[in-house]
Amino acid sequence: MNVAILGCGGMGRLHAQMAVNCGQKVSVCADTVRPAAIRLAKEFGARAVNDPESAIMAKDVDIVVITTPTTTHEVLVTTAAAAGKHIFCEKPFARTSAQCKRAIAAARKGGVNLFVGHVVRYFQEFEALRAQVQGGIIGEPGWAKLYRGGIYPGAPGSWFRDYDQSGGVTLDCMIHDLDWLRYVFGEPERIYCQALMRTAPTQMDYSQVTMRMKSGLIATVIGTWAHPSGFKVKVEICGESGMLQFDSTDAPFRAEARQTAAGPTMIVPSNPVSVSPYQLEWQDFIDWIEGKSLPRVTARDALRAVEMAEAALKSVAKRQPVTL
Amino acid sequence: MIKIGIMSFAHMHANSYAACLKSLPDASLAAIWDDNPKRGKAMARTFGAPFIADQGTFLRGDMDGVIITSENVKHRAMVEAAAAAGKWILCEKPLAPGVQDAKAIVAACKKARVGLGTAFPCRYALPLMEAKAQLDSGAFGAVYAVACTNHGQAPGGWFADEALSGGGATMDHTVHVADLLRWMLGKEFTSVYCELGNQLHRKTLKTDDLGSLNLEMEGGIQVSHLASWSRPKTFPTWGDVTLEIICEGGVINVDAFNQKLTCFDDNAKRVGWVPWGDNPDLGLIQDFVNAVRDRRDPAVTGVDGLCATEVTEAAYKAFRTGKVVKL
Ligand SMILES: NC(=O)c1ccc[n+]([C@@H]2O[C@H](COP(=O)([O-])OP(=O)(O)OC[C@H]3O[C@@H](n4cnc5c(N)ncnc54)[C@H](O)[C@@H]3O)[C@@H](O)[C@H]2O)c1
Numbered sequence: 001m002n003v004a005i006l007g008c009g010g011m012g013r014l015h016a017q018m019a020v021n022c023g024q025k026v027s028v029c030a031d032t033v034r035p036a037a038i039r040l041a042k043e044f045g046a047r048a049v050n051d052p053e054s055a056i057m058a059k060d061v062d063i064v065v066i067t068t069p070t071t072t073h074e075v076l077v078t079t080a081a082a083a084g085k086h087i088f089c090e091k092p093f094a095r096t097s098a099q100c101k102r103a104i105a106a107a108r109k110g111g112v113n114l115f116v117g118h119v120v121r122y123f124q125e126f127e128a129l130r131a132q133v134q135g136g137i138i139g140e141p142g143w144a145k146l147y148r149g150g151i152y153p154g155a156p157g158s159w160f161r162d163y164d165q166s167g168g169v170t171l172d173c174m175i176h177d178l179d180w181l182r183y184v185f186g187e188p189e190r191i192y193c194q195a196l197m198r199t200a201p202t203q204m205d206y207s208q209v210t211m212r213m214k215s216g217l218i219a220t221v222i223g224t225w226a227h228p229s230g231f232k233v234k235v236e237i238c239g240e241s242g243m244l245q246f247d248s249t250d251a252p253f254r255a256e257a258r259q260t261a262a263g264p265t266m267i268v269p270s271n272p273v274s275v276s277p278y279q280l281e282w283q284d285f286i287d288w289i290e291g292k293s294l295p296r297v298t299a300r301d302a303l304r305a306v307e308m309a310e311a312a313l314k315s316v317a318k319r320q321p322v323t324l
Numbered sequence: 325m326i327k328i329g330i331m332s333f334a335h336m337h338a339n340s341y342a343a344c345l346k347s348l349p350d351a352s353l354a355a356i357w358d359d360n361p362k363r364g365k366a367m368a369r370t371f372g373a374p375f376i377a378d379q380g381t382f383l384r385g386d387m388d389g390v391i392i393t394s395e396n397v398k399h400r401a402m403v404e405a406a407a408a409a410g411k412w413i414l415c416e417k418p419l420a421p422g423v424q425d426a427k428a429i430v431a432a433c434k435k436a437r438v439g440l441g442t443a444f445p446c447r448y449a450l451p452l453m454e455a456k457a458q459l460d461s462g463a464f465g466a467v468y469a470v471a472c473t474n475h476g477q478a479p480g481g482w483f484a485d486e487a488l489s490g491g492g493a494t495m496d497h498t499v500h501v502a503d504l505l506r507w508m509l510g511k512e513f514t515s516v517y518c519e520l521g522n523q524l525h526r527k528t529l530k531t532d533d534l535g536s537l538n539l540e541m542e543g544g545i546q547v548s549h550l551a552s553w554s555r556p557k558t559f560p561t562w563g564d565v566t567l568e569i570i571c572e573g574g575v576i577n578v579d580a581f582n583q584k585l586t587c588f589d590d591n592a593k594r595v596g597w598v599p600w601g602d603n604p605d606l607g608l609i610q611d612f613v614n615a616v617r618d619r620r621d622p623a624v625t626g627v628d629g630l631c632a633t634e635v636t637e638a639a640y641k642a643f644r645t646g647k648v649v650k651l
Contacts, residue, residue, distance in 0.1 A: 194469070226575065
């Protein structure tokens, strides 16, 4: 199948590679910033366009990948759905739940497969955690603590730095954990959230959530875009007969380059896996299009995740818990 | 020589305080009283101090101050008796299970003109003192948010009997951090939200075993605090006190008891952490001894204990009502 990449930033490049890894071809790269489109198109032997709509409409496009800023997702999904193209949309599905609902309706009407990239469901460490929880080793789980984040993403002026567009760390980053919690532990009951969402003197966001699930499980979730550097993930799940912990800083591979005249010290921790979780989600998406299986994450799941993040942000504004 | 007595060994911290008294050159463990005579006698033997069975006789004894380490609900009566006898008092945390008792405790000591301290040894933990020093230096600028934990293993016994403790893990493990933040930031708490759970030890405990709290302090500082008895029996140590402090100038992380060795013990079939470094209890007890000598309040006062108890009481109320409670 032929793939169009809409939005040739960090995620656009990654998904172009994943599409290729899964045996697909990138035919068009679209970005409102022309050099970005040209750069990526060159890398993947595709043609570059400015206008995402022309990429969607192109005859040699079967799959549309939406890796643009979150506020643009709805229009691009509905346009692609109307054109009968399958859709891979990055999370967050959209900026609001109302936008998500309209996008789902459009995909249903267009009869296309709409996949939203909640990639954490495909991360090997998270799958291992889920397997341990479901295997019952820690007994009935009662408490899940998740922590994710690091440095504020995006350069000055980037859409990430406009809370109206990105929703801050709560909607853009913590949404991974909100989705995973619902995936593993079922529906949420109520949520309370505090978030900094600061812009000056230093732009930073730090979001602290306490959430009660319908099962009775309590989830405590922290998302940070308040650190001076780095990115890390920590998980702890407590049950009646034990506890599971994961800490990404406790990495199996670490390299530290010596500082030289040519450049600064560089520290690269990594968790190597033979197939990246991004490729696993792509394979799932392709298998679904080919009618082989249903995907691990549905558009409705992605809508629910946005609803949870929205409830969290509503709680920030109201300074009271919000029932879902 | 400052003579200190200990009232009740119900709380295991009494053992550490007794050992501290023995090790200080200017203090002595004068006598032990306990409403459980068997326990009291055993401890008297262990620490080489006389056991006095009658509380009145004990309090009339030749002693300058007392450390009260009973079950939480008994603090008030013991403080009132000791204050009436003119003794300086160091009371185990929480000062009381509820605000009403805590206020009565503070009032009784004020009326009797005796010094009252609350046992918050974390204030003497060097990693936490380092964090305060860094914040006070201004190098990190304004504080915007803090994420805290005080986890532990399930203590069982009276701790999990609400009639004696007043509450579970949230009662046990909120006040240390509440006090630390008031001290470090010089600000008071303004609101509390809380979810309580009892799902980790449902089969053996009746009280809550975990609390997930969201609090606010003056100036809009956003705080989360996790109070729990969530560490499994196989966990390598008793628990933790941790803080992540988000500041204008960067982030400070403290893991207060992370000065440790890892020990793989084949005989015990267990991996354990062996602590090293300074003992915060020693600083607490030395300050109490100094306070007795100087006829002043200990550095961590009864009012500090009362303020921390206000936070705990608000947390339970927030959970009962499902709403944010203003302080
Ligand atoms: N799953 C993950 O791990 C993960 C990680 C980061 C970002 N994301 C998500 O991916 C999406 C993109 O993030 P990113 O980090 O790649 O952002 P980015 O800013 O690096 O890239 C976005 C690109 O889209 C272009 N663009 C903006 N509006 C456009 C439009 N209407 N049509 C075409 N191009 C347009 C921009 O010029 C830019 O090149 C966001 O929704 C983000 O939340 C997901």
